[in-house]
Amino acid sequence: MNKDPHKDSNTAPTGTVRAYHQRTKHQFERYAEGPGSLDWDAQPDPFRTWAGTRWYGLPRQTPARQIAWSALAAQRAPEPFDTDNLSACLRLCVAITAWKEYAGNRWALRAHPSSGNLHPTETWVIAYWVDGLADGLYHYQCRDHSLEWRASSVTASNQPGLWLGFSSITWREAWKYGERAFRYCQLDMGHVLAAVAHAAALFGWQARLVSLPPEAVAHCLGTDRAEDYAGVEAEEADVIVALHAGESRDVLFPPLNWDEWSGVPSLLDPRPLYQWPVIDEVAAASRGPLPVFHQTEVDRPAPEARADELAATRVLLQRRSAQAFDGGSILPAPVFRRILASLLPTGAGPVWRMWQATPRVHPVLLAHRVEGLPAGLYILPRSESGLTGLGAALRQEFEWASADAELPLYRLISARAERTARNLSCHQDIAAMSAFTLMFIAEFDAPIDADPAAYRHLHWEAGMLGHCATLEAEAAGWRGTGIGCFFDDAVHEVLGLTDTRWQVIYHYAIGMPVDDARLLTLPAYA
Numbered sequence: 001m002n003k004d005p006h007k008d009s010n011t012a013p014t015g016t017v018r019a020y021h022q023r024t025k026h027q028f029e030r031y032a033e034g035p036g037s038l039d040w041d042a043q044p045d046p047f048r049t050w051a052g053t054r055w056y057g058l059p060r061q062t063p064a065r066q067i068a069w070s071a072l073a074a075q076r077a078p079e080p081f082d083t084d085n086l087s088a089c090l091r092l093c094v095a096i097t098a099w100k101e102y103a104g105n106r107w108a109l110r111a112h113p114s115s116g117n118l119h120p121t122e123t124w125v126i127a128y129w130v131d132g133l134a135d136g137l138y139h140y141q142c143r144d145h146s147l148e149w150r151a152s153s154v155t156a157s158n159q160p161g162l163w164l165g166f167s168s169i170t171w172r173e174a175w176k177y178g179e180r181a182f183r184y185c186q187l188d189m190g191h192v193l194a195a196v197a198h199a200a201a202l203f204g205w206q207a208r209l210v211s212l213p214p215e216a217v218a219h220c221l222g223t224d225r226a227e228d229y230a231g232v233e234a235e236e237a238d239v240i241v242a243l244h245a246g247e248s249r250d251v252l253f254p255p256l257n258w259d260e261w262s263g264v265p266s267l268l269d270p271r272p273l274y275q276w277p278v279i280d281e282v283a284a285a286s287r288g289p290l291p292v293f294h295q296t297e298v299d300r301p302a303p304e305a306r307a308d309e310l311a312a313t314r315v316l317l318q319r320r321s322a323q324a325f326d327g328g329s330i331l332p333a334p335v336f337r338r339i340l341a342s343l344l345p346t347g348a349g350p351v352w353r354m355w356q357a358t359p360r361v362h363p364v365l366l367a368h369r370v371e372g373l374p375a376g377l378y379i380l381p382r383s384e385s386g387l388t389g390l391g392a393a394l395r396q397e398f399e400w401a402s403a404d405a406e407l408p409l410y411r412l413i414s415a416r417a418e419r420t421a422r423n424l425s426c427h428q429d430i431a432a433m434s435a436f437t438l439m440f441i442a443e444f445d446a447p448i449d450a451d452p453a454a455y456r457h458l459h460w461e462a463g464m465l466g467h468c469a470t471l472e473a474e475a476a477g478w479r480g481t482g483i484g485c486f487f488d489d490a491v492h493e494v495l496g497l498t499d500t501r502w503q504v505i506y507h508y509a510i511g512m513p514v515d516d517a518r519l520l521t522l523p524a525y526a
């Protein structure tokens, strides 16, 4: 009898997560379940507002910090917690960075990318002793770069603190992408976390994830207040990040209880046409603790400045996803190596200082046009156990030839792979016209069996990897684009993966962008 090994545990959280992943795979012959048609005029509002509460406009000037991109992670004296610095930090990670206009349509772009530009992630600010701001919990309103007061506590904290909290409105993604949307919300969350770590580093602040049970995160952000959300789209609490101004090893906890609440959330979609109950099911099944983080202090020597380097603020503000690549430019070897180095957990980059967990996600590359690198399939295992595990799991005929003197880069096969890249990435040209396309392969069964919450965290890790790659490319005049649409099992077949011990969870293409001159670019905040 051909027995489904997951069937018996389908009602347990692990079974729910595994079943969700399986049913939301895109196949050549069938895409994951989604809406049959879309009415773009009925897109859910990308901006949630909180009415009937106090509103604080944040300073609007563009952050001007003359720190070179390569010096972003260097040690520097922390800036004070005040509204100017908070405002500038938000501008660099979660704010609008430009409006685009074409044929009478306008849409906002933000400092971090988002699947379908739908932006499910909401940002919360918890401020204690931040100069110029009353203590409390605020919703960050990125449309006009302001704070909407949400809650306060009479039990004053005895120490200054600044935290950013995040929640996801999954309906914003599900509206377009149907059942697969939960994956995209998690990948987006990873991008946001990486954006926060980069922005905070510029102020000498360290971003640290606060290990709280999921219900405590929801309670702290107020997303568990069913009475407040009655009749509007729910928010799924994700995580709280402490911004540390000192070198304290203990992560500072935010206040978990508030005495006074205020504000009414807006409805984003008055006429939802579809319902995707599996999203709520997988969200519930994957609520759980964060991975264990080591807090090792890594050396952060002052880097050698490179000639004609961009300022870090400029890189963060100008980041965009390429809509097309030129399919001809050769990526210089030093840029390629810097992009790969930014993905390794051993570096001093701000993302991996924040996410000091065992690496579970490893990039496989389809290299098309990289200086000095024969076209082919490559792999960059991010840990010794990744190297061993993937060595055993991948197709036995792969070469595993060392392809770099310093980086753990191995060639698996030499071959032109543009068509494969396009086919695997839902037939999207960007995967073929790039200089190289990454496929992020996650260790899957073991972490999810240990704790289904790993399903979220694997996607966060992949989102963070994509973000590191894209920023490093952007800094060198190249560009990246996330690819959430790929044929899961076709990728597994190419790699020789025959079970679910390893699964592909994200693609990312890096190349020389071709800009669409028809689009008008307008300033973020007038």
Ligand SMILES: Cc1cc2nc3c(=O)[nH]c(=O)nc-3n(C[C@H](O)[C@H](O)[C@H](O)COP(=O)(O)O)c2cc1C
Pocket (backbone or CB within 6 Å): 109, 110, 112, 113, 114, 115, 116, 117, 184, 187, 188, 191, 319, 320, 321, 322, 323, 428, 430, 481, 482, 483, 484, 485
């Ligand atoms: C998780 C994720 C998946 C994405 N998937 C695709 C994709 O499959 N194809 C594509 O062309 N762009 C994809 N994108 C890029 C988004 O369309 C882009 O981020 C969005 O339009 C906003 O534009 P911006 O990144 O320039 O701000 C993806 C982005 C993310 C974060």
